[in-house]
Amino acid sequence: MKHLLATEGLEPEQATAVLDTADELKKTLLGREVRKLPTLRGRTVITLFYENSTRTRVSFEIAGKWMSADVVNVSSGGSSVGKGESLRDTALTLAAAGADCVIIRHPASGAAHRLAGWLAGEGTSVINAGDGTHEHPTQALLDAATLRERLGTLAGRRIAIVGDVLHSRVARSNVHLLNTLGAEVVLVAPPTLLPAGVTALPVTVSHDLDAELPAVDAVMMLRVQAERMHGGFFPSAREYSLAYGLNEARLRLLPEHAVVLHPGPMLRGMEIASVVADAPASAITEQVRNGVHVRMAVLYHLLAAIEEKTQ
Numbered sequence: 001m002k003h004l005l006a007t008e009g010l011e012p013e014q015a016t017a018v019l020d021t022a023d024e025l026k027k028t029l030l031g032r033e034v035r036k037l038p039t040l041r042g043r044t045v046i047t048l049f050y051e052n053s054t055r056t057r058v059s060f061e062i063a064g065k066w067m068s069a070d071v072v073n074v075s076s077g078g079s080s081v082g083k084g085e086s087l088r089d090t091a092l093t094l095a096a097a098g099a100d101c102v103i104i105r106h107p108a109s110g111a112a113h114r115l116a117g118w119l120a121g122e123g124t125s126v127i128n129a130g131d132g133t134h135e136h137p138t139q140a141l142l143d144a145a146t147l148r149e150r151l152g153t154l155a156g157r158r159i160a161i162v163g164d165v166l167h168s169r170v171a172r173s174n175v176h177l178l179n180t181l182g183a184e185v186v187l188v189a190p191p192t193l194l195p196a197g198v199t200a201l202p203v204t205v206s207h208d209l210d211a212e213l214p215a216v217d218a219v220m221m222l223r224v225q226a227e228r229m230h231g232g233f234f235p236s237a238r239e240y241s242l243a244y245g246l247n248e249a250r251l252r253l254l255p256e257h258a259v260v261l262h263p264g265p266m267l268r269g270m271e272i273a274s275v276v277a278d279a280p281a282s283a284i285t286e287q288v289r290n291g292v293h294v295r296m297a298v299l300y301h302l303l304a305a306i307e308e309k310t311q
């Protein structure tokens with residue numbers, strides 16, 4: 001793999017290789033006082049974020065540092081982007097400065113693909129850390145890692161993705177990856193929060209959360225992305241929470257083994273009740289923990305695996 005831009009098109013073997021590497025890294029580092037591997041010594045990783053982030057930016061930085069890479073963080077606020085520099089010029093500048101990998105988050109769908117095109121001659125890898133409403137592939141990989149840990153396998157499992165699917169790059173990446181790994185996906189959302197092309201996706205669709213919960217192995221709650229809702233007929237916060245919020249009563253409808261996921265940041269009391277977010281069924285903290293190992297695994301497969309094979 002040269003880049004990780006999307007889970008759509010990712011081969012099952014590629015996805016499984018990343019997840020297996022993440023498992024190995026987690027086992028290797030567990031309980032260690034010094035969490036440092038020499039794998040990426042001398043490599044430079046740059047995070048380039050045009051949108052806010054806590055989990056993704058921090059876990060990529062930790063992942064790079066635990067693998068001994070030099071990690072540099074660039075955000076649109078503190079860089080020459082604020083003076084009007086274009087994304088292309090910014091990318092070429094980072095490559096010329098020595099970036100082996102640029103990890104980009106951007107509000108425009110397709111930004112990571114454009115970056116990979118511009119950097120094609122530079123030998124720089126690109127990782128999509130979330131582009132508009134398009135994809136967030138490392139989030140889906142860490143979700144899959146968490147589900148594998150809790151459920152053993154994804155093949156044949158039924159996963160509900162609930163809420164604001166329309167604006168969710170997390171949902172899109174999960175639909176493709178879960179499908180690739182053999183799981184069945186049901187999207188549960190009000191009609192106005194589903195994308196126009198939903199019938200082309202490998203999913204079933206439901207508007208009735210209560211009817212779906214007893215038959216799923218996991219439920220992935222999505223954040224309601226008010227910042228991307230410009231016009232349109234969206235339910236009010238109260239209507240949304242009543243129909244699609246995962247509350248204590250709904251938690252009781254789930255099978256005993258079912259897992260609750262949320263990519264964060266959570267709007268407690270809106271899409272998920274506090275008591276559910278903190279319940280034993282919730283794997284939300286594990287998702288964050290696994291995010292570091294999964295991002296280490298992605299960096300390994302992009303920057304180190306080929307070198308190791310050719311040595």
Ligand code: CP
Pocket residue numbers: 052053054055056057130139263264265
């Ligand atoms: N899940 C996720 O992408 O979180 P951040 O926006 O905090 O990175």
